[in-house]
Amino acid sequence: GSGTEKSGGTEGKEGKDEPKNTEPIKIGVLASQTGGLEAYGKQTLRGFELGLEYATGGTNEVAGRKIEFIVEDTETKPEVAVQKATKLLEEDKVDFLVGSSSSGDTLAVLPLAEEYEKIMIVEPAVADSITGSEFNEYIFRTARNSSQDAVAGAAAIAKKGVKIATLAPDYSFGRDGVSAFKEAAEKLGAEIIHEEYADPAATDFTSNIQKIMDQKPDYLFVVWAGANSPWNQIADMKVQEKGIKISTGAPDIAALSTMEPLIGMEGFTVYYHDLPQNDINKWLVDEHKKRFNGELPDLFTPGGMTAAMAIVEALKKTDGDADSKKLIKTMEGMSFDTPKGKMTFREEDHQALQSLYAIKLEKKDGVNYPVPVLIRELSPEETAPPVRN
Amino acid sequence: MTAILETKDLSITFGGHTAVDSVSISVPPNHFKSIIGPNGAGKTTFFNLLSGQLIPTEGQVFFKGNEITRLSPTKRTRAGIGRSFQITNVFPNLTVMENVRLAVQSHEGVRYQMLKHFRSYNQFEKQAEEWLKLVLLDDRKDALARNLAHGEKRKLEIAMLLALNTEVLLLDEPTAGMSLEEVPAILDVIRKIKQRGDRTIVLIEHKMDMIMDLSDTIMVLFNGALLADGTPEEIMKNETVQSAYLGGLHSEHAAKA
Amino acid sequence: MDVLINLSLNGLATGMLIFLLAAGLTLIFGLMDVLNFAHGGLFAWGAYSGVWIYTSTGSFFAGIIGAILTGMVLGIVTERWIIKPVYGNHVQQILITLGLMLVLSEMLKVIWGPNQISAATPDYLSGSWEFGGIIIIKYRMFIIAVGFVVFLAVQYLLKRTKIGLVVRAGVMNKEMVQSLGINIQKVFMFVFMIGAGMAALGGMLLGPYSGVIYADMGMEFAILAFIVVVIGGMGSFTGSVMAAILVGLSGSFMAYYVPDLALAANMLLMAVVLIFRPQGLFGAKG
Amino acid sequence: MSTLLKLDQIQTFIGQYHILQGVSFEVPKGEVTVLLGRNGAGKTTTLRTIMGLNPAAKGSVLFKGEEIKSLPTYTIANKGIGYVPEDQGIFADLTVEENIKVAVKKENDETRQRLEWILDLFPDLKKFWNKPGGLLSGGQKQMLSIARAYVNNNELLLIDEPSKGLAPIVVEKVMESIQQMKEKTTIILVEQNFMMASTIGDSFYIIDDGRTVTNGSMNVLREDEEMRRKYLGIA
Amino acid sequence: MFSNRMNVLYLLAAVFLAVLPFVYDSRSMLILLSQVFIFAVLAMSYDILLGYTGIVSFGHAMFFGIGAYTVGIFMKRFEPETSYFLLAVLVTILLTAVVSYFVGLLTLRLKSHFYAMLTLAFAGLFLVLAEKWRTVTYGNDGFTFRVPDFLKDRTDFYLICLGSMVVVFILLKRFTNSPLGKVLLAIRENEQRTESLGYSVLQYKVIASVVSGVIAGIAGILYAVSLRFVNTSVFTMDITLDALLMTIIGGVGTLVGAIIGAGIIEFSHHWLTALAKVHWIFERWIIFFGIIYILAVMFFPMGIVGSLKKLKFSRKKKEPASVNSDAVSQGKS
Numbered sequence A: 001g002s003g004t005e006k007s008g009g010t011e012g013k014e015g016k017d018e019p020k021n022t023e024p025i026k027i028g029v030l031a032s033q034t035g036g037l038e039a040y041g042k043q044t045l046r047g048f049e050l051g052l053e054y055a056t057g058g059t060n061e062v063a064g065r066k067i068e069f070i071v072e073d074t075e076t077k078p079e080v081a082v083q084k085a086t087k088l089l090e091e092d093k094v095d096f097l098v099g100s101s102s103s104g105d106t107l108a109v110l111p112l113a114e115e116y117e118k119i120m121i122v123e124p125a126v127a128d129s130i131t132g133s134e135f136n137e138y139i140f141r142t143a144r145n146s147s148q149d150a151v152a153g154a155a156a157i158a159k160k161g162v163k164i165a166t167l168a169p170d171y172s173f174g175r176d177g178v179s180a181f182k183e184a185a186e187k188l189g190a191e192i193i194h195e196e197y198a199d200p201a202a203t204d205f206t207s208n209i210q211k212i213m214d215q216k217p218d219y220l221f222v223v224w225a226g227a228n229s230p231w232n233q234i235a236d237m238k239v240q241e242k243g244i245k246i247s248t249g250a251p252d253i254a255a256l257s258t259m260e261p262l263i264g265m266e267g268f269t270v271y272y273h274d275l276p277q278n279d280i281n282k283w284l285v286d287e288h289k290k291r292f293n294g295e296l297p298d299l300f301t302p303g304g305m306t307a308a309m310a311i312v313e314a315l316k317k318t319d320g321d322a323d324s325k326k327l328i329k330t331m332e333g334m335s336f337d338t339p340k341g342k343m344t345f346r347e348e349d350h351q352a353l354q355s356l357y358a359i360k361l362e363k364k365d366g367v368n369y370p371v372p373v374l375i376r377e378l379s380p381e382e383t384a385p386p387v388r389n
Numbered sequence B: 001m002t003a004i005l006e007t008k009d010l011s012i013t014f015g016g017h018t019a020v021d022s023v024s025i026s027v028p029p030n031h032f033k034s035i036i037g038p039n040g041a042g043k044t045t046f047f048n049l050l051s052g053q054l055i056p057t058e059g060q061v062f063f064k065g066n067e068i069t070r071l072s073p074t075k076r077t078r079a080g081i082g083r084s085f086q087i088t089n090v091f092p093n094l095t096v097m098e099n100v101r102l103a104v105q106s107h108e109g110v111r112y113q114m115l116k117h118f119r120s121y122n123q124f125e126k127q128a129e130e131w132l133k134l135v136l137l138d139d140r141k142d143a144l145a146r147n148l149a150h151g152e153k154r155k156l157e158i159a160m161l162l163a164l165n166t167e168v169l170l171l172d173e174p175t176a177g178m179s180l181e182e183v184p185a186i187l188d189v190i191r192k193i194k195q196r197g198d199r200t201i202v203l204i205e206h207k208m209d210m211i212m213d214l215s216d217t218i219m220v221l222f223n224g225a226l227l228a229d230g231t232p233e234e235i236m237k238n239e240t241v242q243s244a245y246l247g248g249l250h251s252e253h254a255a256k257a
Numbered sequence C: 001m002d003v004l005i006n007l008s009l010n011g012l013a014t015g016m017l018i019f020l021l022a023a024g025l026t027l028i029f030g031l032m033d034v035l036n037f038a039h040g041g042l043f044a045w046g047a048y049s050g051v052w053i054y055t056s057t058g059s060f061f062a063g064i065i066g067a068i069l070t071g072m073v074l075g076i077v078t079e080r081w082i083i084k085p086v087y088g089n090h091v092q093q094i095l096i097t098l099g100l101m102l103v104l105s106e107m108l109k110v111i112w113g114p115n116q117i118s119a120a121t122p123d124y125l126s127g128s129w130e131f132g133g134i135i136i137i138k139y140r141m142f143i144i145a146v147g148f149v150v151f152l153a154v155q156y157l158l159k160r161t162k163i164g165l166v167v168r169a170g171v172m173n174k175e176m177v178q179s180l181g182i183n184i185q186k187v188f189m190f191v192f193m194i195g196a197g198m199a200a201l202g203g204m205l206l207g208p209y210s211g212v213i214y215a216d217m218g219m220e221f222a223i224l225a226f227i228v229v230v231i232g233g234m235g236s237f238t239g240s241v242m243a244a245i246l247v248g249l250s251g252s253f254m255a256y257y258v259p260d261l262a263l264a265a266n267m268l269l270m271a272v273v274l275i276f277r278p279q280g281l282f283g284a285k286g
Numbered sequence D: 001m002s003t004l005l006k007l008d009q010i011q012t013f014i015g016q017y018h019i020l021q022g023v024s025f026e027v028p029k030g031e032v033t034v035l036l037g038r039n040g041a042g043k044t045t046t047l048r049t050i051m052g053l054n055p056a057a058k059g060s061v062l063f064k065g066e067e068i069k070s071l072p073t074y075t076i077a078n079k080g081i082g083y084v085p086e087d088q089g090i091f092a093d094l095t096v097e098e099n100i101k102v103a104v105k106k107e108n109d110e111t112r113q114r115l116e117w118i119l120d121l122f123p124d125l126k127k128f129w130n131k132p133g134g135l136l137s138g139g140q141k142q143m144l145s146i147a148r149a150y151v152n153n154n155e156l157l158l159i160d161e162p163s164k165g166l167a168p169i170v171v172e173k174v175m176e177s178i179q180q181m182k183e184k185t186t187i188i189l190v191e192q193n194f195m196m197a198s199t200i201g202d203s204f205y206i207i208d209d210g211r212t213v214t215n216g217s218m219n220v221l222r223e224d225e226e227m228r229r230k231y232l233g234i235a
Numbered sequence E: 001m002f003s004n005r006m007n008v009l010y011l012l013a014a015v016f017l018a019v020l021p022f023v024y025d026s027r028s029m030l031i032l033l034s035q036v037f038i039f040a041v042l043a044m045s046y047d048i049l050l051g052y053t054g055i056v057s058f059g060h061a062m063f064f065g066i067g068a069y070t071v072g073i074f075m076k077r078f079e080p081e082t083s084y085f086l087l088a089v090l091v092t093i094l095l096t097a098v099v100s101y102f103v104g105l106l107t108l109r110l111k112s113h114f115y116a117m118l119t120l121a122f123a124g125l126f127l128v129l130a131e132k133w134r135t136v137t138y139g140n141d142g143f144t145f146r147v148p149d150f151l152k153d154r155t156d157f158y159l160i161c162l163g164s165m166v167v168v169f170i171l172l173k174r175f176t177n178s179p180l181g182k183v184l185l186a187i188r189e190n191e192q193r194t195e196s197l198g199y200s201v202l203q204y205k206v207i208a209s210v211v212s213g214v215i216a217g218i219a220g221i222l223y224a225v226s227l228r229f230v231n232t233s234v235f236t237m238d239i240t241l242d243a244l245l246m247t248i249i250g251g252v253g254t255l256v257g258a259i260i261g262a263g264i265i266e267f268s269h270h271w272l273t274a275l276a277k278v279h280w281i282f283e284r285w286i287i288f289f290g291i292i293y294i295l296a297v298m299f300f301p302m303g304i305v306g307s308l309k310k311l312k313f314s315r316k317k318k319e320p321a322s323v324n325s326d327a328v329s330q331g332k333s
C-alpha cells in the first residue's frame, strides 16, 4: 500500500546493504509502436535489443544481475505515455525508463522520472527543452537534440559571408531548429537573410519557396520532419538552377527515397549505416542484416543501441547498483562506446555529446534512394549545443 | 373599443411574387374572425406575418395598439398570440403528454428554471391532461407524437395551442384530415372557447359549414389581397367568392344551409 | 507580376487538387448527406493502390485506373456493409465511419508497411517550364486539366440525368422515392461507388504532388475535404470547385503575404465564409 | 367486372404494434373504392401496406392475381401503382418541375399529355413551376402530390385524403378529374370529406381498429342514415 | 418510473469506486480509472450538446484546451499552490463561459453541418494560437508543470476525479431534468415549434453551450493535472472525437451513457494494447478498435444505454415513452 512511492528508494538501499543483489534490473522502454512515428519506434526498439546484447556480450547480465526490459507503446499520445510510464514504474517497478519517439510524449513523462526518482534515458526525442527548460536531474539523453542538428547543419555550410535562408515547418521543432541554426551559423560568420515557416500540413509550399527565391540566398537550409515534404516542389521551382544550394539533415531511408530531387545536396546526418567506421557499428550492421532479413539499421537504430549501452556501462561502473543518486553521479560526465563512436554525457544538462556527419547526397548504383556520402565527421566538441537549463 | 389585432397595409413579397398584398384589417377583442380564400391566396402567409414567422416587406402589425411588426415569434407568443400550424408541427420523439406540457410550461412562464426537478411542477401535467381530454386525445398521452395517425396529430396541435392559453388564437385549418366523427368534437372545443368570451380567434378553414357556424366576420383573401371582409351573410352573397372560391357544388350546399 | 502569376497558378493547381480530393465527398456528404469520416481512408487506399500499380507496372495511367477501381470496389463494400444501415442517422454515421477509417488506414500498414512510400511523377509529367520569372510546373497543369475533366463529367452526370435529383429526393424522403418506382438503394450504391472512386483518384494524384504517401494522410486531407464541401454549400458541385479553388488561392497568397496567419488560413477562411454566408458559398438559403 | 386488387386478412405490425388485424377488400377494375373510418383506424396503414412501406406480416395482397405482399416498394410501384400519401411527400428542396421529373418513368408523348392535362387542372403548379416544393402553400402541395401520381400511366392509384386543405372549388376539380380518370385508372381513395367520397365513390369499406368492419355500394351508404351514424358518426 | 432503483444502482457504483483504491492496490488501474472519470466529465458535457440539445459540435476541444492550458500556465508561471490552483479553476470557468457564450452567439444560428464546421474552425484557431503564442505555451511541444500538494497523491487525485465526475453527473442530471432541460429536448426535436411556444431558442442553445463549455473546461483542468503536462494536443480534433465517440457508444441523451462510453473506450484500449503483446494478431490492435466501433453501431444502434433502455421498455409496456437517444438519431444533427 502506502510504501509504494518510496519503494524505489528502499530497494536501492537494500541493494547497498547486501553484498550481492541478484534481482534482475528492469528497464521500461517507451516507444511509438503505432501512430505516426511508428517507424521511429521500431528502429529504437531493434537498436535497444541489439545494444543490450552487445553490451553484455550476449549474456544480458551485468554485475551478476539479469537485465529485463519491458516495451510499452505510447501511441504518440502524451496521456497514453503517462499511463504506460506509470504502469512501468508502479507495477513493473523498473529501474530505468528509455524513450520515447515523440518529444511531446517524452516531456509528459519527465516529471514521472523525477517523482519516482528513476533515471530516464531519452531516445530519440529531439526537443531542446527536454535537456533545457524542462530538465530534471534524472534525465539523460543519448539522442542528439535540435541544437546539435542545427550546429551540424551550420558546420556543413556556414562560412563567412555566406547568405542563408531557412525553411522550416511552423511548429516547435522547426522554430527551435532554426533558432539554434541561426545562432550557430552566425557564429561561423554567415548571414541569415530570411526565415520562412510553412504550414506543415500544407499541400503547396511553392509560395514559401517563391519567397525564398526572391531573397536570392546562397544557401537554403531546410529543417524538416514528417511525411509531407517540400522536396518535389523545391525541384519543380528550379531553386537549385537559380544558384541556390539546398542543405538539410538527411532523414531515415524511407524518407530519403523521397529526396531524389535533392541529389547533390550538401548537409548533415545523424546516422547512416556506412558512415561511422568502428567495430560496434560493423557489428550492428551485420547483426541487423542477419536478424531482419537483410534490412539495414536506420536513422534511430544506433540510438536505441546507444541507450542500452549507456545503461549497461553505468551499471558496470556501479557494479550493478541501480540506486538513482549513485547512477546520476556515475553517469554525469561518463563517456561510453556507441555505434557512433564515443559519447559523453555532459555534466550540466546530461546531453550526450556525439559525432554527427557532414554529407552529400549521391546517386548510387543498386540503391533506389539518394545515399548520404561522408564529407567529414563532425566531432562531438564541434556539435556541442549551448547549455540551456 | 380598440382592436386587439390590427394590420396596416401589410405586404410581403417573395422574389417578385406578392403573397400578401397590402392587407389592412382590424380585429376587436373577443371576436371570431375567419379567413377564407383559394389555395395559395396568402392565408398561411398572413398568419406567419401575424405570428412573427415572417417579417413583412411593408406595412405594420399591431397588438393591443403596440406595433409588433418586427417582434420575434417567441416574443409574440409571450405577449399573447398563439398559433397552430397547417402542416402538423409537433415534437416527434416526445410523448403526447410532453408535447402539451411544454406549452403549459411556457404559459406558466417557467422558462429558465434549471435547478428544480421538473416533477416539482406536477400541476403542469394535470393541466396538460385537461387539455388533452378536451381534444379527445388523453388516451394517447404516452404515445410518441410521431406514432400518431394524422388526425391525432392535428388534435395534438390544437391541444398545444390551447395549452398556451393566449389571448389570441390563430388556427390554421385545425380540422384538415380529421375524421367526420371527430370534427364536431373539435368544433365544440372551439365553440366553447368562443363562448367563454375572453379569447380572440382567427381561423383559416376550407370547411364552409364550420365557418358559417362560428364566425363573427369573415375575410376573404384573393391573390394576396383583401377581397372582402364582412359578416358571413355578406360574404356568401359575394359573387366573386361564389365563383372563384366556392364553386358550383358549394353554392348549393350554402344555399341549403 | 511574375510573383502574382506564380502564386495564382500554383494556388489554382492546389485548389484543383483539393477539389479532386473533395469531389467524392461532395457526392457522399454534400448530396447523400452521409457524414463519411472514412473518406480519408478511401483516398489513402486510392493513393497506395495507385502508386503500387504505377511502380510495379511502370504505367501511370494504369495506376490511375487501378486506383479508381480500388476506390469503387471499396465504395461498394463500404456502402453495402457499413453505410446502408445508417442512412439518415448522423450520430451512427460518425461512429461507424470512424471505425471504418481506423480499419482502412491500419490495413494499409499491414499490407504496405508503416513507412512512408515515395510517389514519383512519370517522366513526361515531371519538371517545369520557365518563361521569364513564371514557372509552370507540368504536373500542376496536369492536375488542373484532370480537375476540369472530372468537374465536367460529374456535372454532366448530375445535370443530364435524373441521378442528382433522385439522390436529393431520396435523402429528403426515401419512402416517397421508392413509392415512385425508384430503387433508391441501387442509386445510392452507385453514387457512393462513384464518390469513392473519385476519392481514390484524388488520393492517387496527391501522391506525386508532394512526392510521398503515408497511411495517415487520410484523416489530414479528409478534414480539408469537409471544409471544401461545407463552405461550397452542401450538395453544390459548382460550390465545391469554387471553394476548393478559394482554399488553394488563399493558402497560396496567405503563405506569401501574411505568413504569420498561414497556419490558420483554412480555418480563418471557413470562419469568415460561414459567418457571412451561413449556408455556404453556393448553398440555397436555409 | 374483374378484380384488380384483393386484400385478404391483412395483418400488419409497425414495430411491436399490431396495427392492422384483419383488413380484407376487393377493388374492382375501373371503380373508385373508398376507405372510411375514424382517425387512427388504420386507413393510411392499409395503403402503406399495399405499397410495401409497412409490409404485411400475414394475409395476402393480390394485384392482378399476383402476390405482391413481400415485394420491395419500388417493384410494387413499377407494377403500375401510384401513391398520394397523406403527408403529400413533397421533396421540399426540389422545384415543382423537379418533383415531377423525379416521378416521370418514361418521357413520351403520353406522359406529356397527361402532364398538360393535370397542369390545366391545377394552373397554380404551372405558375410556380420553378419554385421549391417546400415553399408552396398547403393546398398547392396537395395539388403537386396528386399531379406527381397522375403523370405516370398507373393502373391503380392510392390516394390518401386528397381534399384535405383544398379550397372547395379545387375539391370539385379534383373530383372531376377523378371521375375522368376512372376510365383508365382504378382508384382507392381514403377520404374524410363525405360529400366528395359519396359523390365519386362506387363502393366503400369501413375500417375500424385495424379491421374492415363493413362494406357495400356507395349508394347504400348514401341512403342508409343508420349505418352512417353507426360507423361514421354523421347523419 | 424506475428512477429510484437506478439511483440506488448509481450510488452503489459510486461507493464501490470510492473504496476501490483502498482494497485493490494497482496504481496504474487508478490512473486508468482517473482517466475514465476525466473523459466521462468531458463526454457528459458533450452529451448536453449532442444528446439534449441536438447539436453536433466539432470544436469541443476548444474548452477542454482552455482548461488544460489555464491550469498549466498558472502552475508554471506562479507557484504550484492551492490558492493559485483555485484561481486557475476560477479563470477557466470564466474564460470558458465567456468564450462559449460568444462562440455560441456567433455560431448557433447556423444549421447543423455548418455549425459543426464553424466550431471546428474556432477550435482550429485556438490550436493555432496555442502553437503561435510560444512565449506562454512553448508551442506544440508543450511544457510540464508542478501541481499543488493535495493533487500529488494519485489516490487522492483519483478520488478528486471520481468526486468531480459524480458532482458533474448529479448537476447535469438535475439540469437536464429541470424545466429548462425539457425545453432543450424540445429544441432538439423541433426548433421552430419551440420558438412559437414562446421559448427563445438561441438563448437556450447558448445556455446549453455555456454549461457544456464550462464543464469541458473542468475536464481539461483535470486532464492537465493528471499529466502535469500540457501541449497543443488538447486542442486537436482527436479530443473532440473522443468525446463524441464516448457519448455515442454509451448512448446519447442519457448522461450515464457518456460515463459508460468513456469506460468502454478507455478499457478496450487498455486491453487491446495489452493483447498486442500477447499475440501478434493484435499488433495492429487499432483495427480491432475500429471493428469495435462498427460492431457497436450494428448491435447497439442507440448506444449501450439507449439500446438497453429500449429493450427494457419494449418488454415492459406496449407503448414506449420517449427514448431519447433514438430521437437524435432521426437525423437532425
Ligand SMILES: Nc1ncnc2c1ncn2[C@@H]1O[C@H](COP(=O)(O)OP(=O)(O)OP(=O)(O)O)[C@@H](O)[C@H]1O
Pocket (backbone or CB within 6 Å): B014, B019, B037, B038, B039, B040, B041, B042, B043, B044, B045, B046, B086, D128, D135, D136, D137, D138, D139, D140, D165, D167
Ligand atoms: N417562404 C416562401 N417563399 C416563397 N413563396 C412563398 C413562401 N411562403 C408562401 N409562399 C407563396 O405564397 C403564396 C401564398 O401561400 P400561403 O401558404 O399563404 O397560401 P394559403 O392561402 O395558406 O393556401 P392554402 O389554402 O393552400 O394553405 C403561395 O403561392 C406560396 O407558394
Ligand SMILES: Nc1ncnc2c1ncn2[C@@H]1O[C@H](COP(=O)(O)OP(=O)(O)OP(=O)(O)O)[C@@H](O)[C@H]1O
Pocket (backbone or CB within 6 Å): B146, B147, B148, B149, B150, B151, B152, B177, B179, D014, D015, D017, D019, D037, D038, D039, D040, D041, D042, D043, D044, D045, D046, D086
Ligand atoms: N409508426 C407507428 N408506430 C406506432 N403506431 C403507429 C405508427 N404509425 C401509425 N400508428 C398507429 O396506427 C394506428 C393507425 O394509423 P393510421 O395512420 O393508419 O390511421 P388512419 O386511419 O390513417 O388515421 P387518420 O384518419 O388520422 O389519418 C393509429 O392508432 C396510429 O397511432
Ligand SMILES: [Mg+2]
Pocket (backbone or CB within 6 Å): B043, B044, B045, B086, D137, D138, D139
Ligand atoms: Mg395555408
Ligand SMILES: [Mg+2]
Pocket (backbone or CB within 6 Å): B149, B150, B151, D043, D044, D045, D086, D160
Ligand atoms: Mg391517415
